[in-house]
Amino acid sequence: xxxxxxxxxxxxxxxxxxxxxxxxxxxxxxxxxxxxxxxxxxxxxxxxxxxxxxxxxxxxxxxxxxxxxxxxxxxxxxxxxxxxxxxxxxxxxxxxxxxxxxxxxxxxxxxxxxxxxxxxxxxxxxxxxxxxxxxxxxxxxxxxxxxxxxxxxxxxxxxxxxxxxxxxxxxxxxxxxxxxxxxxxxxxxxxxxxxxxxxxxxxxxxxxxxxxxxxxxxxxxxxxxxxxxxxxxxxxxxxxxxxxxxxxxxxxxxxxxxxxxxxxxxxxxxxxxxxxxxxxxxxxxxxxxxxxxxxxxxxxxxxxxx
DNA sequence: GGAATAACCTGGATGC
DNA sequence: TGCATCCAGGTTATTC
Numbered sequence: 001x002x003x004x005x006x007x008x009x010x011x012x013x014x015x016x017x018x019x020x021x022x023x024x025x026x027x028x029x030x031x032x033x034x035x036x037x038x039x040x041x042x043x044x045x046x047x048x049x050x051x052x053x054x055x056x057x058x059x060x061x062x063x064x065x066x067x068x069x070x071x072x073x074x075x076x077x078x079x080x081x082x083x084x085x086x087x088x089x090x091x092x093x094x095x096x097x098x099x100x101x102x103x104x105x106x107x108x109x110x111x112x113x114x115x116x117x118x119x120x121x122x123x124x125x126x127x128x129x130x131x132x133x134x135x136x137x138x139x140x141x142x143x144x145x146x147x148x149x150x151x152x153x154x155x156x157x158x159x160x161x162x163x164x165x166x167x168x169x170x171x172x173x174x175x176x177x178x179x180x181x182x183x184x185x186x187x188x189x190x191x192x193x194x195x196x197x198x199x200x201x202x203x204x205x206x207x208x209x210x211x212x213x214x215x216x217x218x219x220x221x222x223x224x225x226x227x228x229x230x231x232x233x234x235x236x237x238x239x240x241x242x243x244x245x246x247x248x249x250x251x252x253x254x255x256x257x258x259x260x261x262x263x264x265x266x267x268x269x270x271x272x273x274x275x276x277x278x279x280x281x282x283x284x285x286x287x288x289x290x291x292x293x294x295x296x297x298x299x300x301x302x303x304x305x306x
Numbered sequence: 307g308g309a310a311t312a313a314c315c316t317g318g319a320t321g322c
Numbered sequence: 323t324g325c326a327t328c329c330a331g332g333t334t335a336t337t338c
Contacts, residue, residue: 002332032315061332085331086316101316124315126332182309191333199331289311290331 002083004162004196005239006259007061010089011146013254015056017091017116018065021108022052024115033103033120036080036130036155047131048079048106059144059165060195062156063089066134066149080130080153081120087127091254092117104129130155141167162196163232164240174225177217184220184228185213186288197232200268201239203293205232207267213292215302238264267293 002010026048028034028041037044052068054075062082066075081089090099094107099121106118120129132153137143143152144165161168173194180187187193188202197205206213208231211224220228244259253259266276271284275295284293 035314082332084315084333122315123317124331126315180308186309189332289313291329 002061002085002087002244003198003201003239004060004164004236005201006244007058007063007083007196008145008240009244009253009259010083011056011058011063013091014063014065014089014118015146017110017113017254018053018108018118019055020052020112021110021116023048023050023106024109025049025107027105027107028103029098029105030103030125032125033122033128034130036082036128036132038130044104044129044131053079053108055147057144057147057149059152059156060159060162060191061198062144062153062159064132064153064156066147066151067131074149075151076134077131078134078153080132080155082127084122084124084126084128086123088119088121088256089254090119090121090256092119132156139167159191160193160195162236163194163229164196164236168194170226170229173229174222177220177225180217182217183214183287184211184217185292187217188232189288194232196236199290200265201232201235203268204235204266206299207294208235210298212299212301213287213294219302267295269293 026045028044031041034041034044054066054068057064057066062080064078064080066078069076094115094117096117099119101121101123102119103122104120108116108118110116132155134151135154135157137150137152140150142148142150176193177187185202185206188197189199205228209228211220211228242259242264243253267282270282270293272281274280275282275298278295278297280295280297282293283296284291
């Protein structure tokens with residue numbers, strides 16, 4: 001599933017192909033891909049056609065392509081993308097055959113690479129595209145990875161910075177956790193607290209930090225929170241270096257290739273298999289409409305939740 | 307206001 | 323073989 005590493009791989013692949021490119025045409029094949037857009041498909045196509053893309057930026061799991069303002073003014077709008085669970089952004093030759101779950105296609109012209117098609121395909125239609133206004137960041141720091149502009153799409157403004165963002169504040173994160181009575185895994189998945197972490201990397205980080213997913217966030221010591229934050233960063237950076245996690249064709253980079261981090265997982269998806277640390281079996285439990293994987297020996301049940 | 311839950315969605319896997 | 327059901331999970335609206 002696309003979490004921070006997967007989205008960053010897509011952003012990094014997209015950036016050289018779209019930066020400076022002119023949008024020649026837009027085709028919306030399925031308006032369900034525009035659930036975050038305030039207009040209909042025709043509005044989306046009209047608003048985007050003829051615009052020039054400035055760069056490719058990302059915060060957490062959100063991607064956006066700022067659109068050049070008129071007369072060289074700073075970008076005031078951006079094309080925002082969220083991949084949801086199964087969204088893909090693919091670069092294709094102009095006129096390439098439609099992808100199986102293709103929802104939107106942008107035909108662009110790049111000054112160096114010529115004509116290209118940017119295809120948004122999404123099997124489960126949880127992902128979406130939108131044109132949104134850019135607003136100043138609350139901390140005056142760059143909006144996210146891939147941009148130096150201190151702006152962010154309005155619908156991304158509530159998303160916290162991710163742990164790999166230089167502007168992420170560890171102290172503020174610790175203070176937030178100290179006020180939260182919720183289970184630490186739930187807090188890790190709350191994108192308004194820390195972004196980019198999804199079910200896979202939450203399980204992996206908690207396993208690495210030896211913290212039970214049901215531990216109340218406020219019960220964690222400063223030392224434990226620091227250890228968890230360090231492990232979140234290690235896991236995300238390792239996954240990024242390996243091109244993300246792919247279990248099937250659900251996640252691929254802009255060229256349609258899978259990542260390799262699934263071979264490095266220690267807990268997620270390893271139900272009944274031996275814990276790489278102690279050898280006891282990894283267990284899977286239902287947790288807030290999804291599953292949690294952990295080692296009951298290495299990650300002890302907190303007294304309150306027992 | 308904080309926390310918990312349900313709904314959205316498709317296709318692969320599984321059971322009968 | 324074919325049909326029904328379950329499951330995966332990010333985000334957000336709704337409910338408590």
